[in-house]
Amino acid sequence: MTLFQVLVTLGELFLLVTAYQITTRAEILQVIRAYRLQSFVLTVAAVLIAILDPETGGSRRLEALATSGTLGAIALIAALPLALALFIPWIQARATVYEPEKGRLFWQLTTEEKRLAQSIWLEQRHPIPGRTGFVFLLLVLAAFAIVFLGIDIEIDEKIGISVSLALHLAGLYNTISRKDILSQVIGVLTMDQGLYLAIVKIVNIPVPATLFVIALYFYTIITIVILFLVIPQLRHATGTINLDEIVEKSDLRG
Amino acid sequence: MITSISLTALAQITLGFPLVVLASTALVAWLGRRKHPVLAERLSGWITFISSLFLLLVSIGMMLSGKNVAYFDFFTVRFRLDALSIFMILLINVVAFAASWNSISYLAFVHPVPQRQWWQQGVWFHVLINLFHFTMLLVPLADNLIVIWIAIELTTVGSAFLIVYEGKKSSWDATWKYLIITSTGIVLALLGTIFLANSLPQEVIIQEQSNRLLDWSYLLSQRAILNKQFVWFAFLFALLGYGTKAGLAPMHTWLPDGHGEAPSPVSALLSGVLLKASLYAVLRFYTLTNAVLGDAYRDWTSYTLLIAGLLSLLTATPFILKDNPFKRVLAYHSLEHMGIIVFGLGMGGVIAVSGAILHMLNHAITKALMFLAYGNLLKRYEKAGASIKGALRIMPYSGSLLTLGGLALVGTPPFNIFMSELIILWGSVSRFIDGSQPEHPDYALPIAIVAIALFVGSTTLIFYGLMNHLKKIVLDKPDKEIPRESFTWSAIGPLLFLFVLMLALGVWIAPPLARLVSDSANIVLNLAN
Numbered sequence: 210m211t212l213f214q215v216l217v218t219l220g221e222l223f224l225l226v227t228a229y230q231i232t233t234r235a236e237i238l239q240v241i242r243a244y245r246l247q248s249f250v251l252t253v254a255a256v257l258i259a260i261l262d263p264e265t266g267g268s269r270r271l272e273a274l275a276t277s278g279t280l281g282a283i284a285l286i287a288a289l290p291l292a293l294a295l296f297i298p299w300i301q302a303r304a305t306v307y308e309p310e311k312g313r314l315f316w317q318l319t320t321e322e323k324r325l326a327q328s329i330w331l332e333q334r335h336p337i338p339g340r341t342g343f344v345f346l347l348l349v350l351a352a353f354a355i356v357f358l359g360i361d362i363e364i365d366e367k368i369g370i371s372v373s374l375a376l377h378l379a380g381l382y383n384t385i386s387r388k389d390i391l392s393q394v395i396g397v398l399t400m401d402q403g404l405y406l407a408i409v410k411i412v413n414i415p416v417p418a419t420l421f422v423i424a425l426y427f428y429t430i431i432t433i434v435i436l437f438l439v440i441p442q443l444r445h446a447t448g449t450i451n452l453d454e455i456v457e458k459s460d461l462r463g
Numbered sequence: 464m465i466t467s468i469s470l471t472a473l474a475q476i477t478l479g480f481p482l483v484v485l486a487s488t489a490l491v492a493w494l495g496r497r498k499h500p501v502l503a504e505r506l507s508g509w510i511t512f513i514s515s516l517f518l519l520l521v522s523i524g525m526m527l528s529g530k531n532v533a534y535f536d537f538f539t540v541r542f543r544l545d546a547l548s549i550f551m552i553l554l555i556n557v558v559a560f561a562a563s564w565n566s567i568s569y570l571a572f573v574h575p576v577p578q579r580q581w582w583q584q585g586v587w588f589h590v591l592i593n594l595f596h597f598t599m600l601l602v603p604l605a606d607n608l609i610v611i612w613i614a615i616e617l618t619t620v621g622s623a624f625l626i627v628y629e630g631k632k633s634s635w636d637a638t639w640k641y642l643i644i645t646s647t648g649i650v651l652a653l654l655g656t657i658f659l660a661n662s663l664p665q666e667v668i669i670q671e672q673s674n675r676l677l678d679w680s681y682l683l684s685q686r687a688i689l690n691k692q693f694v695w696f697a698f699l700f701a702l703l704g705y706g707t708k709a710g711l712a713p714m715h716t717w718l719p720d721g722h723g724e725a726p727s728p729v730s731a732l733l734s735g736v737l738l739k740a741s742l743y744a745v746l747r748f749y750t751l752t753n754a755v756l757g758d759a760y761r762d763w764t765s766y767t768l769l770i771a772g773l774l775s776l777l778t779a780t781p782f783i784l785k786d787n788p789f790k791r792v793l794a795y796h797s798l799e800h801m802g803i804i805v806f807g808l809g810m811g812g813v814i815a816v817s818g819a820i821l822h823m824l825n826h827a828i829t830k831a832l833m834f835l836a837y838g839n840l841l842k843r844y845e846k847a848g849a850s851i852k853g854a855l856r857i858m859p860y861s862g863s864l865l866t867l868g869g870l871a872l873v874g875t876p877p878f879n880i881f882m883s884e885l886i887i888l889w890g891s892v893s894r895f896i897d898g899s900q901p902e903h904p905d906y907a908l909p910i911a912i913v914a915i916a917l918f919v920g921s922t923t924l925i926f927y928g929l930m931n932h933l934k935k936i937v938l939d940k941p942d943k944e945i946p947r948e949s950f951t952w953s954a955i956g957p958l959l960f961l962f963v964l965m966l967a968l969g970v971w972i973a974p975p976l977a978r979l980v981s982d983s984a985n986i987v988l989n990l991a992n
Contacts, residue, residue: 360692362661370661377654384647390639397643400650407657420540420609420674421660424653427613428646430620435642439623443639446632460633461640461720463787 213261214365220254221372221406225349228379231399232345235337237330240392241298244399248294251402252287255409258369259283285422286409289429290402297398300436301391302326305450307441333451335388348378369410376403389450390440398432401425470533473525474544477518477552478537478604481597484514488593492586504585508567511589515563515596519556525549526975531982534606539674541606546982547820548603551743553979554824555603557964558735558831559596561957562728565835566592568953569728572842582624591628595621595732602740606678608656611744615708616649618737625729626721637720644717648707655700655748662693662755679747683989686754698752698764701745702771708741711771711805712778715798719782722794727838730790734797734834735827742804742823746987749808754989761811762904769809769914775802776921783928789851790841792932793833796872799925800826800880806918807887808987810911815890817984822883825968829871829880832961836865839954840936843945853941858948862937864958869933871965873926879968884922891915 210218227247234240259280302318305326318326352375356367376399383396408421440450447455488507495503526549534543544552570585581587598621601614619642627638660677667688668676675681682689707714722730749768753761779799783792800822807819839861844851854862871878892915895908972980984990 355696359696360690373654377650381647384643393643397646397650400647404650404653404657407654420607420677421653421657424609424613424616427616428649428653431616431623431642431646431649434620434623435639435646439627439635439639439642442627443635446635455636458632459636461636461723463719463782463785463791 210365211265213257217254217257217261218365218368220250220257221369223250224254224372224402224406225375228376228399229342229345231395232379232383233337233341236334237301237389237391238327240395241301244395245294245297247399247402248290248297251290251405252294255283255287255290255405258409259286282419282422283409286405286425289425290405293398304391304436304440304444305329308445329450330391333389333391341386344382345379348382349375352378366410369406373403373407373410376400376406388452390443390452390455391450393452394435394440397435401428401432404428470525470528470530470544471535473521473528474533474542474604475535476521477525477600478542480514480518480521481593481600484510485590485593485597488590492590496581496584496586500584500586504570504588505567507586507589508563508570511563511593512560512567514593515556515560518596518600519560522549522553522556526553526979529975534680540610541675541678541680542604543606543678543680544604545986546979547743547746547986550820550824550979550983551603551739552600554739554827555596555599555736557824558731558827559599561831561835561961562731562735563589563592563596564953564957564960565731565838566726566728568951569726569838569842571953572846580630583628583630588625588628591621591624592728592732595625595729599732599736599740602743606680607674608659608677608679608682608744608747611679611747612649612653612656615652615705615741615744618740619645619649619708622721622725622729622733622737626725626733628726628729629724631724634724637717637724641717641721644714645708648704648714650704651700651707652704652744655697655704658693658697658700659748659751662690662697664688664690679751682751683754686751689755691756694752694755695760698748699767701748702767705741705744705748706771708737709745710738710741710775710798710801712775712798712802715775715778718798719787719791719794722797722834723788723790727834727841730793730838731831731834734794735831738797738801739823739827742801746808750987750989762907765809765811766910767809768805769910772802772804772806772809773914773917775799776806776918777802780921780924780928783925784931789837789932789936790834792929793830793837796833796925796929797826797830799921800830803884803887803918803922806914807890810887810891810894810914811988812890812894813981813984813988813990814893815887816987817980818883818886818888818890820983820987821886821968821972821980822880825879825883825965828961828964828968829868829878832868832958832965833865833872835961836861836868836958839948839958840865843948847943847945849942849945851936852939853937855937856947857941857945860948860950860955861958862948864955864962866933866937867962868965869929871969873929874922877966877969879965882969882972888915888918891918 224247227243230243231240234243302323306322353371356371356374380396380399383399384393387393387396444450447458488510491503491507531546534541570588598614598617602611605611605614623638623642626641627634663676710718722733725733749764752764775798779795782795804819804822807815840851840854840858871880874881874884895911
């Protein structure tokens with residue numbers, strides 16, 4: 210492995226560290242912070258993977274990148290986690306304090322609104338079961354076992370795909386096990402990060418990779434619908450972000 | 464006979480026309496939203512109804528063309544028709560026509576709620592219906608597996624706004640569940656598609672350098688050189704991912720909430736079409752996986768489907784027996800019937816697979832009838848503030864069609880569901896008693912016997928469960944006097960249309976449709992080439 214490949218691999222493995230933080234942190238603010246860090250790391254990893262030359266294991270020359278068409282695709286891929294890293298605290302705070310009567314889709318949160326959001330987040334601090342770290346470890350091991358035992362490819366590709374699969378499993382676990390809707394949606398977004406990574410790994414196929422990137426952008430529409438519309442409306446309709454309370458108040462049974 | 468060129472033209476119309484309709488209704492809604500909302504709503508309703516009739520005729524034209532394959536490129540993306548995609552387009556357009564017809568009367572009953580969001584205004588309802596219809600049509604038209612994924616993912620956007628159309632608290636709850644669960648699934652489906660992209664050798668990728676690399680037809684032609692391990696993983700993830708959207712157990716939990724809370728014409732589309740569109744994507748992966756892995760591994764893919772089918776069937780049974788709200792019961796019925804379809808696919812063989820494909824259409828027609836008929840009941844009884852009882856007396860048209868639809872849904876002859884369930888069972892049994900079939904491994908017969916026993920047991924219990932629910936709705940004494948239903952074309956017309964199809968398909972399968980079903984089965988089993 211070249212130094213460049215080692216850097217990429219370290220970046221990928223660091224994504225697992227942030228996924229661990231997301232899974233084991235009890236406070237919503239800490240979960241959001243860990244997710245932001247993960248998004249920044251993914252942005253850097255995506256750029257590094259894009260400029261990695263598969264032939265030599267070193268970095269590609271800029272003109273080679275431009276002619277292969279990967280530069281545009283990678284810029285588009287990197288833009289997504291970067292945008293989420295920058296805006297996720299504001300989006301989540303907005304979802305927590307949004308009132309439909311105000312009728313504003315976008316607005317600058319006042320200091321009071323930010324404080325209110327953070328106090329609601331603190332109220333929703335649910336203790337994380339002791340087994341959570343162990344479950345996370347099991348999921349990561351399962352992902353690595355599936356890829357290392359099941360697919361015959363180069364070692365750096367194996368690591369990348371294993372990390373991607375582990376992010377999917379960890380995200381899924383968070384989506385299922387979390388007690389508030391904000392952390393639950395962070396679980397879905399963690400799965401997205403796994404997708405980004407998997408797509409970056411095949412970005413050396415310029416044309417279909419572009420189509421995959423377009424698919425990711427379309428997927429973002431759903432994320433926006435969830436974050437901007439459904440969470441605020443659901444919280445407004447039920448008066449809480451706590452899933453147990455939402456289920457308790459729900460008429461949807463049987 | 465329509466030539467193959469005409470089939471290409473019909474495919475282009477099926478892609479382009481809904482876009483024009485979508486734009487037209489959006490324009491009408493935009494222009495009329497403030498000053499003439501009622502006029503704009505009616506106008507966009509009629510545009511939707513007439514265009515869906517036109518699209519239905521186009522898909523019948525496709526079926527009658529006698530040709531099976533046509534393709535065209537739009538920018539760099541290939542669109543392709545084969546028997547299976549024509550069958551799906553027909554299925555989508557039959558239900559979309561009935562739903563758009565019925566939604567004219569549905570909107571007349573919905574009372575304005577203060578502080579509604581823009582998408583909950585009547586003028587936008589048809590725009591969303593057209594968006595939903597277009598994205599569902601895109602699924603069978605696309606050859607490229609990423610475009611299929613995009614189309615299925617986009618169905619979520621349109622349908623989510625429609626589920627929450629009535630703006631109740633429980634609708635938000637249902638939409639939340641729907642979005643979270645299906646988004647989780649769809650991510651896994653894209654991961655499966657990425658695995659499929661990785662299955663191509665690097666030299667082929669470098670040589671081809673186009674979007675065609677992920678065209679289903681191209682991948683099938685390259686089956687000999689695809690990496691088997693990646694393809695197997697791709698199938699598993701696609702089954703999990705698209706299976707979530709298809710409502711297969713254990714990822715079905717969004718289904719009763721989503722179907723239960725949506726307006727009835729939308730429930731008809733969700734249950735009748737959306738589930739099948741997602742299953743269509745699974746079928747494409749299934750065919751490809753079997754072609755790549757070869758006969759030695761065919762049992763694995765088949766048993767995976769068989770388990771998924773039986774699990775769905777068994778999961779649905781207790782919920783149908785329980786005293787649940789009727790729309791939720793119908794949603795669990797969708798789970799049951801998706802289980803039956805996947806069971807038929809898992810049993811394999813041309814007969815059982817043909818039965819499963821025919822069952823997709825039969826279930827779509829019958830379930831649409833049930834949702835639309837029950838929707839008519841719901842509107843009238845809710846308005847009167849009464850619980851739904853004695854529907855046969857108070858609503859003779861909708862009530863009797865609901866009863867007949869219910870009888871059909873549980874597999875009573877001479878209706879369509881009976882026919883396709885019988886074909887599936889016959890196909891399952893005949894694989895083992897027909898000497899012309901290849902030798903089966905020793906474990907195949909006991910597995911088949913257990914599977915068929917579970918199938919028959921579950922469907923019998925479900926028969927009892929649904930009849931119990933229907934008895935209360937149609938025969939029990941009503942709480943209070945409600946004015947009798949009078950015949951209106953927009954409310955009863957679509958039910959009659961679906962009833963005629965339901966009855967006709969129970970006694971006779973027209974030769975062009977039979978050919979389409981049989982050709983589709985050959986495609987699924989990779990016997991077409």
